[in-house]
Amino acid sequence: xxxxxxxxxxxxxxxxxxxxxxxxxxxxxxxxxxxxxxxxxxxxxxxxxxxxxxxxxxxxxxxxxxxxxxxxxxxxxxxxxxxxxxx
Numbered sequence: 001x002x003x004x005x006x007x008x009x010x011x012x013x014x015x016x017x018x019x020x021x022x023x024x025x026x027x028x029x030x031x032x033x034x035x036x037x038x039x040x041x042x043x044x045x046x047x048x049x050x051x052x053x054x055x056x057x058x059x060x061x062x063x064x065x066x067x068x069x070x071x072x073x074x075x076x077x078x079x080x081x082x083x084x085x086x087x
Contacts, residue, residue, distance in 0.1 A: 010036070055080070 017035055018028040026034075052058040052067070055076040059066035068076065 013035065014032055017032040020026075020031045021028040023031065052060075055068065056073045057066075058068060066073075
């Protein structure tokens with residue numbers, strides 16, 4: 001569902017930016033790469049600062065209970081330690 005939605009939205013963005021040919025001296029394809037690159041960087045920064053530090057520390061101000069129950073956290077941590085005992 002979201003892949004279809006993203007395809008539709010990016011198609012409209014591409015159509016609009018490719019028709020911005022010669023705006024400020026740049027070709028439409030350059031505008032397309034600049035705008036889509038800016039949106040990608042925006043998502044990178046948003047995702048980077050919202051990633052939890054570890055599976056056991058997922059609670060934040062907007063998710064006070066965290067993502068996992070205590071039992072699930074124990075399972076995840078034990079599997080990570082089993083896969084890489086140096087951690």
